[in-house]
Amino acid sequence: MKIIVIDDDAMVTNGIKTIIEMVTQNNDNPYKVVATGKTGEDALTLYPLHNPDIVLLDIRMPIMNGIDAGRTLIKEYPNAKIIYLTTFLEDEYIIEALKIGAKGYLMKTDFDSLIPAIEPVSNGHRVYGDEIVAKIPSFLSSDQKEKGQSQTEHQSLSEQEVELIHWVAQGLNNKEIAEQMHFSEGTIRNYLSNLLEKLELRDRTQLAIYYFKNMGE
Template sequence: MNIMVVDDDPLVTGALKTILEVEPDFTVIATGSSAQDAIAGFRIHQPDILLMDIRMGEETGIAAAKKIISEFPTAQILLLTTFLDPEYIHDALKIGVKGYLIKQDFPSIIPAIRAVSSGQTVFGTQIVDTLNTIIQPEKKAAVALKPNDLTDREWDILLKVAEGQNNKEIAASLFLSEGTVRNYISLLLDKLSLRDRTQLAIYYYQIKNN
């Protein structure tokens, strides 16, 4: 598995490279220290996984991830941060990154990379706890809905949204048309009184962890 590591602290980059390359099937194919390094490096190397810091000088890892995903919709990006900032978590969910972990939680990084590689979306325990602060207070009543208030198909769609899949990916995996997927998402937003796909993902993780 080819991995690219981007962090503005060379000590962190070196430590991550050392940790990752203990795994016989992991190769750190490139490193960088800025958002621009991440974008340029991804274009050149197109790694299987991009492991990237968020705060890196003037431009954040969030901005870099957004740019990369716009060019490479199937990019697998796992963000690392020391900051439990609800706004960062919201933005990460919104653009479709595949994971968001606290940087100090080194033991979780390798399992997280393997999970992302297998198609899962990964959020550390502290991140999931922080999700509870993101939904606006007037929207929290929607979380009172129990799983049996949604149909099996609605839960299928909700799970795919929470995994960060776009409409095309959901349609392909569930053998539906993109129009049908859009309709289901609109119905879910209305049924749960939520605003957007980000809040759908947050709703799923709140139910999952209750």
């Protein structure tokens, strides 16, 4: 599995590279850090050269920060899978990471979570550190108050709707959800559209946040 690490601290980059390759060297599919960089622009340059399975991306960097780099990467390469690996827990960063479609958000201090997160993310799932999951329930609070949303909406959901929200929150696309729920992709598209309207949510990102607030274990 090919990985790119982007961080403006060379010691952090080298440490991440060493840990990833040392821990997985005996795996059937060992992880290989194929390139490293120091700025968001490096991420944009290196990605098409190496076509990595995963991009580990810092947030605060010179020239171009990680959020802007991630947004551009996913726009140009929709299949890009980004894990933010950072020291910052500010709500604005986490929300932006969710909005642009990042697959993970972990703290640099939580190295134990890094290796187990890589394979699920490479398969399209989302992985967030415990500190991030703990903050997610607050993100929709103000919106829900303004719209008068309540627990009644959650209770009114059908089993199929609950399952659909679960798979969206896990990062599956419509085709993958269709396979899980044994429906056509068109049916899932229609269900999703109706569900967003029912809950007065804008998009899949808000639906995923709704899951973590109201239904996540």
